[in-house]
Each structure stands twice: as C-alpha cells, then as structure tokens.
Amino acid sequence: MFDKILIANRGEIALRVIRACREMGIRSVAVHSTADADAMHVRMADETICIGPAPGTDSYLSIPAIIAACEVTGAQAIHPGYGFLSENARFVQALEDHGLTFIGPSAEHIRTMGDKITAKETAANLGIPVVPGSTGGVGSVEEAKKIGADFGYPVIIKATAGGGGRGMKVAASEAEMESAFLTARAEGKAAFGNDEVYIEKYLQKPRHIEIQVFGDGQGGGVHLGERDCSLQRRHQKVFEEAPGPSISPEERARIGKICADAIAKMGYSGAGTIEFLYEDGEFYFIEMNTRLQVEHPVTEAIFGQDLVREQILVASGNKLSFSQDELEINGHAIEVRINAERLPNFSPSPGKITQYHAPGGLGVRMDSALYDGYKIPPYYDSLIGKLIVHGRDRTEALARLNRALGELIVDGVDTTVPLFHALLREKDVHTGDYNIHWLEKWLEAGG
Numbered sequence: 001m002f003d004k005i006l007i008a009n010r011g012e013i014a015l016r017v018i019r020a021c022r023e024m025g026i027r028s029v030a031v032h033s034t035a036d037a038d039a040m041h042v043r044m045a046d047e048t049i050c051i052g053p054a055p056g057t058d059s060y061l062s063i064p065a066i067i068a069a070c071e072v073t074g075a076q077a078i079h080p081g082y083g084f085l086s087e088n089a090r091f092v093q094a095l096e097d098h099g100l101t102f103i104g105p106s107a108e109h110i111r112t113m114g115d116k117i118t119a120k121e122t123a124a125n126l127g128i129p130v131v132p133g134s135t136g137g138v139g140s141v142e143e144a145k146k147i148g149a150d151f152g153y154p155v156i157i158k159a160t161a162g163g164g165g166r167g168m169k170v171a172a173s174e175a176e177m178e179s180a181f182l183t184a185r186a187e188g189k190a191a192f193g194n195d196e197v198y199i200e201k202y203l204q205k206p207r208h209i210e211i212q213v214f215g216d217g218q219g220g221g222v223h224l225g226e227r228d229c230s231l232q233r234r235h236q237k238v239f240e241e242a243p244g245p246s247i248s249p250e251e252r253a254r255i256g257k258i259c260a261d262a263i264a265k266m267g268y269s270g271a272g273t274i275e276f277l278y279e280d281g282e283f284y285f286i287e288m289n290t291r292l293q294v295e296h297p298v299t300e301a302i303f304g305q306d307l308v309r310e311q312i313l314v315a316s317g318n319k320l321s322f323s324q325d326e327l328e329i330n331g332h333a334i335e336v337r338i339n340a341e342r343l344p345n346f347s348p349s350p351g352k353i354t355q356y357h358a359p360g361g362l363g364v365r366m367d368s369a370l371y372d373g374y375k376i377p378p379y380y381d382s383l384i385g386k387l388i389v390h391g392r393d394r395t396e397a398l399a400r401l402n403r404a405l406g407e408l409i410v411d412g413v414d415t416t417v418p419l420f421h422a423l424l425r426e427k428d429v430h431t432g433d434y435n436i437h438w439l440e441k442w443l444e445a446g447g
C-alpha cells in the first residue's frame with residue numbers, strides 16, 4: 001500500500017480523498033494555487049505544496065508542477081478527483097514515465113473513451129447497446145444529410161472530443177442540417193481543437209441513466225447499479241439519485257451485467273461510469289467517464305461502500321474487495337449540487353461566506369469545503385457543496401432532503417438552494433416523472 005498520496009484537485013473532492021486516505025492510514029498531500037492558500041483542503045491535508053498562480057492552467061492543470069510536487073513530497077500515487085487532469089491521457093502517461101501511480105485507469109483506456117467515436121465503437125464491440133447513428137466520423141454536409149434521411153429527423157450532431165455539454169447541435173429537419181453540422185464542427189474545433197463530428201438519432205424524451213462500474217485490471221469487473229441524473233440544465237446535472245425510479249431490478253441486472261462484463265473484458269482498472277439514455281425500456285450508450293463522478297456518493301449510500309477507498313486499493317494492485325453477489329441495494333439516496341450561483345440566470349456568485357452551517361442528523365451527508373469566513377475565489381467551478389440524503393425509500397429520502405435543506409445555512413453568496421426548495425414543491429419530482437428536458441422546460445416556464 002502507498003504511504004503517501006498527492007491529490008491533484010481542490011474543493012470538496014480533495015477533502016473526500018483526504019478523508020479516505022486518513023481512514024486507510026495513508027498520508028495526504030494537498031496541492032494548491034496561490035488563490036487557494038486558505039482553502040479547506042490545504043488545512044486538512046497532512047502536507048501542502050503551492051503549485052502555481054490562480055488560473056487553473058497554471059496550477060491544477062500544470063503537469064510539470066504536479067509531477068514536481070510529487071518529487072518534492074515523495075508521494076507515490078496521485079488521485080486526480082474529477083475535472084482538471086482526471087481524464088487526461090497525456091498526464092497519466094507522464095506519471096507512468098516518472099514511476100508514479102495514477103489512481104485510475106490506464107492512459108490507453110482514457111484515450112479510447114475520451115474520443116466519443118472510438119468510445120462508441122468500443123462499447124458496441126463489447127456488446128453494449130448504443131444510440132443508432134453514423135458509423136464513425138461524418139466529413140461533409142452532403143454525407144450528414146444522407147445520414148439524416150436514413151435515420152429520420154431529428155438528429156444530433158456531436159463533436160467527438162466534446163464534453164461538458166459543448167459541441168452538440170440538434171437538427172430537426174434537413175433544412176437545419178447545414179448550419180447545425182457547421183456549428184458543431186466549429187465548436188469542437190474552438191473548444192477542444194478537434195473538428196471531427198458524428199451523428200446520432202436525437203431521442204425525444206429519454207432519461208439519463210448511468211451505470212457505476214469498477215474493474216481491477218486483473219479480469220475482475222462489477223457494477224453498482226444505476227444513477228438517474230435526468231434533471232439537467234444545459235446538459236449539466238443538478239439533482240441525482242440512486243436507484244433510478246424508473247428502473248426495475250430485472251433491467252438493472254441485465255444492463256449491469258452487460259457493463260460489468262465489458263469492464264472485465266477490457267481489463268479496465270478503477271472506477272468508471274457508463275452513461276446511457278433510456279427511453280421506452282431501451283438503453284442507449286452515449287459515453288463513458290473514466291473517473292470518479294461528482295454524484296458517486298448516492299451510490300456509496302445505497303451500497304454502503306467507499307468508492308475512493310476501493311480506487312486506492314485497486315490502484316495499489318489489489319483485486320476488488322467485493323464481488324457482485326455481495327453488492328446489495330439498501331434504500332434510496334439523492335444528491336443536490338449546491339453551486340455559488342445567482343438565480344434565475346445561474347451566474348457565478350463568488351465572495352465571502354459570512355455564515356455556514358451544515359445540516360446533519362440521520363441519513364444526511366454534506367460534502368463541502370466551505371467554512372465561516374471562507375472566500376470563494378472566482379477562478380474555478382461554482383460547485384461549493386453536495387448535500388446527500390439517504391432514506392429507506394424515495395419518499396423518505398425526499399422528506400429528508402427537504403428537512404436538511406431547511407437546516408443548511410450559506411450566507412454571503414447566492415446559491416442554488418432556492419432551486420431545490422422550489423423543485424421539492426413539484427408533483428413530478430415526487431412521482432419521479434421526468435425526462436432530460438423537464439428541468440429546462442420548467443425553468444423556461446418561470447420555475
């Protein structure tokens with residue numbers, strides 16, 4: 001086992017990793033930018049090291065600075081969290097070259113899944129159902145129109161390098177194809193330096209269902225059920241739950257087994273998430289994320305497993321510590337993402353926290369790096385906390401969420417808390433009757 005792990009991240013996820021390290025008796029190293037000298041992850045870690053100025057590109061995304069920090073502190077392994085360098089194959093390769101262990105999958109698996117076209121091809125070859133669409137990249141408007149005619153409109157044109165909801169355009173008819181195709185291409189080029197695009201049938205009312213998988217790189221692969229993340233704004237998740245209210249135990253077992261078998265066959269190592277759209281009882285693969293997800297705590301809650309601990313165990317060469325048969329669902333969990341944002345436009349709201357009080361009590365977990373007097377810097381993501389509740393069933397989890405949101409105090413900045421209070425007044429949220437478009441439509445209608 002490692003003696004010392006460096007966490008190449010900040011905020012709540014850095015704390016999450018420090019907590020797992022401490023329980024395992026492993027020393028933790030926090031890296032930070034100059035803007036984060038007073039951040040909670042710096043206060044909580046065993047050792048700290050400044051790796052550069054405020055902008056992420058000069059600090060948390062600087063591969064040389066992070067490798068140098070490992071050398072200075074003697075850390076043997078790096079946990080990347082999510083975002084930043086967590087899905088950067090070049091980073092993983094550089095660590096390997098320096099004899100450092102990346103807590104995550106191989107550079108090759110990250111590369112394959114980071115390109116959505118090769119990811120989809122790989123998934124299809126492993127027997128995972130995919131969204132009908134073009135075979136590989138689409139090079140011209142003429143070709144795009146031919147595919148649109150074959151599959152029938154609407155279709156979605158997606159940048160193969162896309163992420164974070166960028167580089168996607170819907171064409172409702174052939175008349176819209178040219179402009180949608182050229183825009184998706186231009187966005188891919190501008191945001192990711194890659195203008196390759198592909199085309200998929202646009203599903204009209206799907207839910208977003210993702211399967212948590214784990215592999216040990218030694219032929220072992222399991223799934224930990226699904227999360228439903230259908231409540232999205234601009235393709236970004238805001239409310240996540242497990243299990244999915246629309247998924248039956250039989251469906252879970254069937255799609256879960258397909259995913260677990262695929263992971264075992266690939267020789268995949270560590271945590272991963274296979275994302276699907278789910279419509280009329282069918283699953284359609286859209287992408288795979290080769291890292292820990294923001295919403296992993298809902299899975300931890302219902303399975304009673306520590307996914308970060310498992311990542312560390314697997315990275316240090318252990319086999320999976322649980323078998324599929326040992327994984328049993330207990331109750332229902334919901335997570336809401338608390339962002340420092342001003343409603344109704346969700347514009348960033350950085351600044352000083354004048355008062356912070358975290359909710360508590362039975363079945364409540366608050367993952368946050370906030371404290372009284374903390375100044376949220378304007379340079380990074382607006383996520384400031386994740387409130388996770390666990391109950392015996394969905395009704396109890398919703399009641400607990402309502403109760404915990406009422407206890408939470410975050411003064412000094414605007415947050416997305418009022419959004420969740422409003423959502424909890426909606427009948428559809430209580431019945432679980434929504435698809436990926438519900439939240440956008442509800443916001444457009446004035447919330």
Ligand code: ADP
Nearest residue numbers: 162163164165166200201202203208235286436
């Ligand atoms: P990103 O990598 O940018 O997150 P994804 O491929 O994961 O992109 O898609 C993000 C979201 O976009 C999905 O959760 C869904 O809301 C929407 N989406 C993607 N593909 C389709 C499709 N074929 N039909 C309908 N909606 C889609």
